[in-house]
């Protein structure tokens with residue numbers, strides 16, 4: 001469709017398949033292949049061109065020496081592995097630049113009013129990448145580059161990042177944990193990889209109170225996530241009044257995911273999106289962008305992505321209600337107790 005302020009932008013590019021993690025690695029090129037039909041756009045969807053992030057843009061959150069280390073995997077250090085989970089191929093650096101830049105292209109389109117919101121379907125994912133270190137399938141922290149870009153390029157003062165990936169986004173938390181200009185909120189299986197994300201991790205220094213962790217035991221599904229969003233995430237997000245909402249949208253909390261122990265369905269991801277769109281509508285002129293993080297069951301990625309896009313483009317299906325009673329109320333009570341030091345929850 002013709003881009004309008006109300007339409008939904010999509011970034012996806014066949015070149016995201018070029019990062020080769022080797023046989024048997026769960027973070028594989030097929031994760032993008034199952035989504036490539038979205039590149040055609042659609043009635044409510046506008047396909048946007050990806051572009052590589054520049055070195056200067058990556059340096060918004062990454063150390064120059066670390067960026068050079070990743071760049072070296074394209075030539076001097078072929079097939080280098082940063083850790084057992086995070087191998088590279090000669091195409092990995094270019095693909096990682098295109099992943100971060102894909103989000104920036106979407107953010108420009110939203111900020112300039114070409115589209116109202118959108119989703120960047122990229123790989124490699126980003127939220128485990130630290131300022132000076134790759135880890136957990138991640139090379140550059142795409143969402144962190146995006147959040148910092150919104151502040152530097154567009155002068156935004158409050159950016160909300162909600163990370164519903166199965167895993168805690170240690171990199172994103174650490175990059176912003178002393179900084180009240182980015183509120184980082186994460187739901188994750190806990191204890192689990194990468195080990196961080198305890199509810200007592202609330203940010204440090206000027207950033208104290210601007211990191212919100214919701215660690216969940218395995219077995220949580222739509223009812224538990226809804227309780228978390230209703231009691232904790234939405235109230236805090238409304239009080240923060242973000243000028244932009246970013247979603248680290250992994251789909252590995254899906255009930256069919258092979259790596260995770262959660263039971264979220266497509267409808268659950270839709271419900272979370274709807275809450276965050278409400279926050280964006282109330283404070284950010286509707287400005288919201290999701291970026292793919294994890295998710296390793298191909299049909300779960302595809303079906304969940306389509307449901308989230310339906311929400312973003314307001315052609316949403318009804319969300320099932322009532323859900324079964326939440327089994328996470330005791331955990332959420334404890335999280336609320338921690339957060340009451342900073343927020344009305």
Ligand SMILES: [Zn+2]
Pocket residue numbers: 165166167250252293294295
């Ligand atoms: Zn994950």
